[in-house]
Amino acid sequence: MKGIAACGNCHTPKNSNAIEVEGMAYAGSFVIESPNFKAYAPNITMDIETGIGDWTDEEITRSIRDGIRPDGTSIGPPMPSSVYALMSGRDVKAIVSYLRTVEPVKNVVPKTEFKITLPSSYGPPVVTVPEVSKDDPIAYGRYLTYTLGHCFDCHTPLEDGKYNFDLIGESGRVFDNIFGLGFTTVSLNITPHKLFGLGECSDGEIKLAMVEGISRNGRSLVRAMAFPNYQKVTEEDINAIVAYLRSMKPFPAD
Ligand code: HEC
Ligand code: HEC
Structure with a gap:
């Protein structure tokens, strides 16, 4: 979607150019x-x-x-x-x-x-999952970021092919041959670490990166970052994501 x-x-x-092919949605x-x-x-x-x-x-x-x-x-x-x-x-x-x-x-x-064996299941069958209330922006932001947006699928390093969720939000996930275009790119640290992450960014800078694909130093982000998809996400939802990102544990730990 x-x-x-x-x-x-x-x-x-x-x-x-990493732009979606028309008529092939x-x-x-x-x-x-x-x-x-x-x-x-x-x-x-x-x-x-x-x-x-x-x-x-x-x-x-x-x-x-x-x-x-x-x-x-x-x-x-x-x-x-x-x-x-x-x-x-x-x-x-x-x-x-x-x-x-x-x-x-x-x-x-x-x-x-x-080249790996797939598990026969990812856990017990999912039955009912209640909604996360918007009244708690951080919990709701976590749901949008972790679950619906699967942001950490890209923003968590892989070790031996498995996510190391102890390092959630850390950079270093390498994307080989992304979009089949023959180049390699790496995701960035989106934890609130002051030097390596988003700690010193304003809310506006984080939103600009997410929605327009422009990093804090004005660089255009590689389209491996899913920003073209986020242009229609509501202001309320983007704000909840920013609130959640700010609540995360900074990596690397000081
Ligand atoms: C990070 C990439 C990625 C994202 C994001 C993703 N998918 Fe997939 N999806 C795949 C891949 C790759 C497979 C096939 C894996 C395999 O071959 O076992 C797949 C398989 C599927 C299948 C099974 C289809 C079949 O014929 O076997 C469905 C249905 C599906 N995805 C729906 C969705 C929906 C709906 C979303 C969004 C909510 C979504 N996917 C998001 C990569 C993705
Ligand atoms: C398909 C993989 C992928 C997904 C999904 C993804 N990202 Fe990214 N993201 C990247 C990559 C790769 C970069 C770095 C691109 C570059 O350096 O040009 C990036 C960059 C960023 C940046 C810029 C950081 C900076 O220092 O400029 C932010 C902020 C960000 N992502 C947040 C998110 C959030 C929040 C989500 C979920 C809503 C998300 N990303 C989903 C791959 C992804």
Whole structure:
């Protein structure tokens, strides 16, 4: 979804300028490489033959939150299934309803090649997940950042192919061959560390980076950062994300 969930950041193919290919929204084929996999984001349009058009709402919900396809197979990384497990019932329903409105596109996507064994499940089946109240901006900001936005999927270093969540928000996650364009980039530290993170940034500077992709020194961020997706996120939600980022533990610890 365009918006904080940014499903299209992986599921929509990009051109050589890392701009989404027109007419191909959610049609897949986008390649994401890591030492553990060469992943192809599948076609999640409603095309019956090559997409997920014949999956029921419950099956799509299960694939998003439990990481399990209707045929019982596990969906592998980088689909962020373990953080989506915390997605509220209301939000997952909204995402499924939105996917139903997307133009079906016929596009066959190659199978992901994994060098790791996928778990048979990411945990017990997700049943009910209540909404996080907006009355607590930090808890709500955490939900938007950690769960819906899967920001730490990119902003946490990988060690031996696994996230080291003790270093959540730290920089150093390397993206090889991002967008299949043959270059490598690294995510930045978004903890409130004064020197290495966002500690000295104003709220306005953090928002500018998130929404417009302009770093505090005026540099344009590489489009590996999902900012083009965040332009329609409401001011209230961006403020909650900033409040949560400011509440995090700074890394590295002093
Ligand atoms: C970081 C990249 C990434 C993001 C973000 C992402 N996905 Fe995925 N998704 C993938 C990849 C890669 C796979 C296939 C993994 C595999 O081959 O096992 C996948 C698989 C799926 C599948 C299973 C489709 C099939 O045919 O097997 C569905 C459904 C899906 N994603 C929906 C979503 C939705 C909805 C969102 C947003 C809420 C989303 N994804 C966000 C990368 C991503
Ligand atoms: C697909 C991976 C990805 C996702 C998802 C992602 N980011 Fe980023 N982000 C990056 C990369 C890579 C950079 C650094 C780009 C560069 O240096 O040009 C970055 C840069 C940033 C910056 C700029 C930091 C600075 O010092 O200028 C901020 C702030 C940021 N991200 C916040 C977020 C937040 C908040 C979210 C979730 C709502 C998020 N990012 C989601 C990959 C990602």
